[in-house]
Amino acid sequence: MTARPVSQHAAGTLEQALAMLAPPGLLVGCRRIETGDASHILPGESATILSRAAAARDASGAGRWLARRLLRQLGYGDLAIPRGKAGEPLWPAGVVGSIAHDADFAIAVVAPSETMRGVGVDIEPALPLPPELEPLVLNSRDRLEGCDVAIAGKIAFAVKEAAYKASFPLDGEVLGFEDIAVDLPAGTVTLSNGRRVGVGMSISSHIFALAFVPAGVS
Incomplete structure (x- = not known):
């Protein structure tokens, strides 16, 4: 797997910065996007991620890898997170969350719906x-x-x-x-x-x- 020219240490530092913004109950993650991260897109997600550009699919895969890591902390398995009609991630019942990325990093946040009604990140x-x-x-x-x-x-x-x-x-x-x-x-x-x-x-x-x-x- 070929890494992009940004360090994993940078991803950890950015994750710490994001965590400092998070209110109690909100889980956060940051990941460097790597060539081949599209492999993390599950079959139940692929049809809803319409872009065929490699960079865009790698970013979507990185974001969903992160989101599933956070969901596991809440006791969920490796669930598909497809996109809705407006492009929004569709979360399992009992969870709210958000995914974003730029050219180099993907970020995700999730929380139990008993803690948050809605969350968004950019x-x-x-x-x-x-x-x-x-x-x-x-x-x-x-x-x-x-x-x-x-x-x-x-x-x-x-x-x-x-x-x-x-x-x-x-x-x-x-x-x-x-x-x-x-x-x-x-x-x-x-x-x-x-x-x-x-x-x-x-x-x-x-x-x-x-x-x-x-x-x-x-």
Whole structure:
């Protein structure tokens, strides 16, 4: 198996950063994506992962390998995690979770549904958002005080992606960036439907964004 030119130590460091964001009851994992990780895609998942590009399938395989590792910690076997019609992972009953990746790393988070109603995660390189995308991602309701101005747009992008992933299984609503307002100082995101989602964010070589709706929150 041929490894990509990033270290496993880096994956461990990123996993530690993600774990520091996680509220109690939320399990997290990070894995370097390797050539051949597509072999971790189970038959029950393959038909729902439509891309035939090798890199995309390796990323999907790495993410699902991670997710199954976390599910085993909750007492589940090696279950298939197919994609739903909107591309969202379909989890076993009693579990909520989220999977994300960039070109080098896959990440996954899972939690018992008695602990969390919804979770979402995103990972992005800590690089500026292309200038032409900033007006599409940012809006006047976003509060990003304290962020590095150079990557504020990318931070908002990652946080909104994570919040959307946490909310979609609950509401079934397709949201645009304009429908999501970030308040980093408060650690919350407010959606156009009124739902509030807790968020956390960490920056190193990458931006990690984690969003969650605790159990008991409507």
